[in-house]
Amino acid sequence: MSDHPLDPATADLIRRMPKAEIHLHLDGSLRPGTALELARQEGLDEGLDLTAMQDRLQAPERCADQAELLQAFALPIRLMQEASVLERVAGELVEDVATDGTVYAEIRWAPALHLGHGLPLDEGIGAVVRGTAAGAAATGVVVRLIAVALRSHPPLMSERVAQAASRYLDQGLTGFDLAGDEAGHPDVLDHVRAFDLARQAGLAITVHAGEWGGAGQVARALAVSPSRIAHGAPAINDDSLVDRLIDGGVTLDLCPTSNVQAGIVEDVAHHPLRRLFQRGVPVTLSTDDRTVSDMTLVREYERAVTQLGVTPAELWAMDRHALRVAFLHHEESLRARLLDAFDRFAAGEPALAGGS
Ligand SMILES: [Zn+2]
Structure with a gap:
């Protein structure tokens, strides 16, 4: 596939356009400088300087596969075991x-991975809620949170996470996810009771699927009726699955750079983002992990243009769609306000017409 040059006007537009990023992990996005400071405090820095810490993260x-990619999260998770740390890194x-021009973000993390120093589940969640609220107040970014349960944890732990998360619904924690190995x-159905508890409490449902196991694994995730799937890129290989996603209005929250790292596509140029979009599958574009992937949302958008030939109008359609499917289901007037601000921006930008 040929490279598509990034003209200055498009580069400028990508920077200026208001963005919504709805697939972003807290533990994969720790600032290297903060990680180094925390590692030194804990005696875990191994003599690393900032550059070496950045490489390490x-x-x-x-x-080789998803399992190798997941190893990158071990150190950040080890460093994030105190309420004060969770609060700090969430705010950061x-x-x-905000530096990407993001105006709406959904940040997710697995509360059960941060209990190592005896931190109660609810207190860990409360710390992330406080940190994001402080960050939101300082920047104006609207932030909602997604609690992640893990495939490798006992189903009972997933139920505890769902129940604890539910108690923070009115403080901006509005979604529930399953991720991991x-x-x-x-089989997502191992955790079906946690999904039921989360849904009954009013949390929106998403599932990580398709970083291993191809289209069959994406199809399997539909068993818990998610409104969105995190990744799901291999769906492109199964026409009947593509039809099910379209008919069910199930959005794929795609992260091309991260998918290359997980070994499921050869390079960004081979990622099915644009093909899925053109087939009519609802898709959004995110980084997944700013630090683990050494990526920003602006650069992820630029890569979509230069390596996949995504047009500014198509990018805009994906961006606007992220707001339409954002986990603001209890705050429709806020969603309407954000969409209105997006539409007012687009009205002054001829390059953004015709993408949807
Ligand atoms: Zn993810």
């Missing part, structure tokens, strides 16, 4: 996404 450009991530734990 970043996963290889292309891992909101400040960082797919090869070892392919």
Whole structure:
């Protein structure tokens, strides 16, 4: 596939356009400088300087598989075991996404991975809620949170996470997700009770699927009726699955750079983002992990243009769609206000017409 040059006007437009990023992990987006400071405090820095810490936090450009990619999260998670740290890094991530021109962000993390120093589940969640609220107040970014349960954890732990998360629904925690090692734990139905609890409490449902196991694994995730799937790129290989996603209005929250790292596509130029979009599958574009992928949302958008030939109008359609499917289901007037601000921006930009 040929390279598509990034003209200055498009580069400028990408920077200026208001953005919504709805697939972003807290533990994959720790600032290297903060990680170094925390590691030194804990005696875990191994003599690393800032550059070496940055390298250490970043996963290889292309891992053998999802399991290798997940290894990159071990150190950040180890450093994030105190309420004060969770609060700090959550606030810093909101400040960082603001530098991309992001006006709406959904940040997700797995509360059960941060109990190592005896932190109660609810207190850990409360710390992330406080940190993001502070970041939101400082930047004006609207932030909502998604609690992630893990495929490798006992189903009972997933239920506890769903119940604890539900108690923060009115403080901006509006979604529930399942993520982690797919090869070892392919069946989402192991955690079906947690999904039921989350849904009954009013949380919106998403599932990580398709970083291993191809289209069949994406199809399997539909068993818990998610409104969105995190990744799901291999769906392109199964026409009947593509039809099911379109008919069911199930959005794929795609992250091309991260998918290359997980080894499911050869390079960004081979990612099915644009093909899925053109087939009519609802898609959005995110980084997944700012630090583990050494990526910003602006650069992810630029890559979509230069390596996949996505047009500014198509980018805009994906961006606007992220707001339409954002987990603001209890705050429709806020969604309407954000969409209105997007539409007012687009009205002054002829290059953004005709993407949807
Ligand atoms: Zn993810």
